[in-house]
Amino acid sequence: MRVTLTVNAEPATADDVWEGESLLYVLRERLALPGSKNACEQGECGSCTVLLDDVPVCACLVAAGQAQGREIVTVEGLADTDGALHPVQQAFIDAGAVQCGFCTPGLIMQTHDFLRRTDGVPADADIRERLAGNLCRCTGYEKILDAVRLAAGRMANQ
Amino acid sequence: MDFLQPHSLAEALTLKAAHLAAMPISGGTDIMVEINFDARRPEALLDLNQVTELTRWAPDGDLIRIGAAVPYVRVIGELGGALPGLAMAARTVGSPQIRNRGTIGGNLGAASPAGDCHPVLLACGAIIEATSVRGTRQIPAAEFYIGPKRNALAADELITAVLIRPATGGQQFAKVGTRNAMVIAVCAFALDLRADGSVGTGIGSAGPTPLRATEAEEFLTAELAGRSTAALPEPLARRFGELVAAAARPIDDVRGTAAYRRHALSVLARRTLAWTWNAKGDKKCA
Numbered sequence: 001m002r003v004t005l006t007v008n009a010e011p012a013t014a015d016d017v018w019e020g021e022s023l024l025y026v027l028r029e030r031l032a033l034p035g036s037k038n039a040c041e042q043g044e045c046g047s048c049t050v051l052l053d054d055v056p057v058c059a060c061l062v063a064a065g066q067a068q069g070r071e072i073v074t075v076e077g078l079a080d081t082d083g084a085l086h087p088v089q090q091a092f093i094d095a096g097a098v099q100c101g102f103c104t105p106g107l108i109m110q111t112h113d114f115l116r117r118t119d120g121v122p123a124d125a126d127i128r129e130r131l132a133g134n135l136c137r138c139t140g141y142e143k144i145l146d147a148v149r150l151a152a153g154r155m156a157n158q
Numbered sequence: 159m160d161f162l163q164p165h166s167l168a169e170a171l172t173l174k175a176a177h178l179a180a181m182p183i184s185g186g187t188d189i190m191v192e193i194n195f196d197a198r199r200p201e202a203l204l205d206l207n208q209v210t211e212l213t214r215w216a217p218d219g220d221l222i223r224i225g226a227a228v229p230y231v232r233v234i235g236e237l238g239g240a241l242p243g244l245a246m247a248a249r250t251v252g253s254p255q256i257r258n259r260g261t262i263g264g265n266l267g268a269a270s271p272a273g274d275c276h277p278v279l280l281a282c283g284a285i286i287e288a289t290s291v292r293g294t295r296q297i298p299a300a301e302f303y304i305g306p307k308r309n310a311l312a313a314d315e316l317i318t319a320v321l322i323r324p325a326t327g328g329q330q331f332a333k334v335g336t337r338n339a340m341v342i343a344v345c346a347f348a349l350d351l352r353a354d355g356s357v358g359t360g361i362g363s364a365g366p367t368p369l370r371a372t373e374a375e376e377f378l379t380a381e382l383a384g385r386s387t388a389a390l391p392e393p394l395a396r397r398f399g400e401l402v403a404a405a406a407r408p409i410d411d412v413r414g415t416a417a418y419r420r421h422a423l424s425v426l427a428r429r430t431l432a433w434t435w436n437a438k439g440d441k442k443c444a
Contacts, residue, residue, distance in 0.1 A: 019159040132339030133253020
């Protein structure tokens with residue numbers, strides 16, 4: 001089947017989509033957007049987190065056809081069109097929150113959604129709670145918490 | 159595989175009647191896992207994301223009618239005041255991303271003994287609304303779960319709503335797992351203490367289906383009658399826990415042993431009773 005959707009503010013069309021295919025597969029394999037990562041395929045790890053009509057979801061658990069006509073934002077769509085990184089992306093780099101990098105796109109999408117709904121720097125318990133569905137096997141999470149606090153502080157001062 | 163995408167409930171029911179093997183999909187948090195892992199190949203997917211009738215909740219007489227496709231995140235955000243037990247259970251589902259997509263209707267459709275909503279639906283005496291082109295019927299939660307991952311739906315029916323009475327007293331939900339997120343319950347327990355003195359219970363993940371502990375309910379109803387709000391005596395709470403544990407029918411599996419589940423349930427029952435009793439009159443969601 002054909003699926004037409006909006007991805008990162010651009011219209012996109014995927015053809016020959018299998019009906020049982022996930023949105024993640026469409027993004028990575030049909031639309032050449034490999035930013036969203038494919039790891040667990042069962043919603044456990046959060047590395048495929050994208051915004052579906054502005055709501056963070058695991059793209060691996062959205063059937064391709066469910067994305068028909070809807071708006072998707074992936075990690076590729078977060079930076080400014082002039083290439084300037086989103087404050088969350090910059091904070092992950094500055095805080096050393098990226099090691100192998102596989103979990104990073106999902107964590108950045110989830111953190112972005114969290115911080116745009118949060119005033120000021122959130123409490124650690126709230127950060128942990130909001131990122132509970134994103135697994136990282138490298139960092140031990142401390143640098144990720146640093147990055148979230150750094151991004152929140154910078155965004156509050158903008 | 160076909161992909162059926164109705165844009166109204168009427169259209170969805172017609173499609174379901176014409177494609178009895180079609181698998182309804184809303185949040186996809188169960189179905190897509192099975193498809194991704196090749197554990198299920200439905201003849202068709204019946205996507206309910208465009209059926210807006212299913213995404214609303216509203217008071218319905220003395221009850222609250224929650225559309226089957228209302229996601230957990232909205233149960234937590236919008237219904238925590240009226241339905242604190244259900245909101246607490248919803249709060250323990252998966253992760254933020256999963257709660258953004260997963261729905262009570264999906265929990266009921268999957269009918270896993272470990273589904274987080276079931277103990278609360280049993281404790282509160284919720285009614286499941288099943289609809290087909292033939293009409294609508296209301297199924298009490300206690301009659302809905304008929305076996306492991308099996309429910310009372312007919313092949314042409316869709317779960318359209320859940321009807322629940324707003325809390326009149328205290329409610330609690332507690333779950334044992336290895337983490338606070340992304341956890342399938344080792345066991346779970348829900349308690350509903352009502353203003354009329356009656357008691358509702360629900361046990362999760364400790365039997366072939368979610369279960370009520372009816373003897374424990376009768377015991378507690380009798381014991382609480384006419385009692386002041388002073389702290390409950392320890393032997394009473396302990397006996398309640400024992401009766402809840404006795405009502406469970408657990409097995410040994412990868413998540414825990416039957417003996418552990420029984421023990422944990424007695425503890426959860428005792429604790430939720432104390433929390434609910436000591437917070438009497440306070441209906442705030444945890």
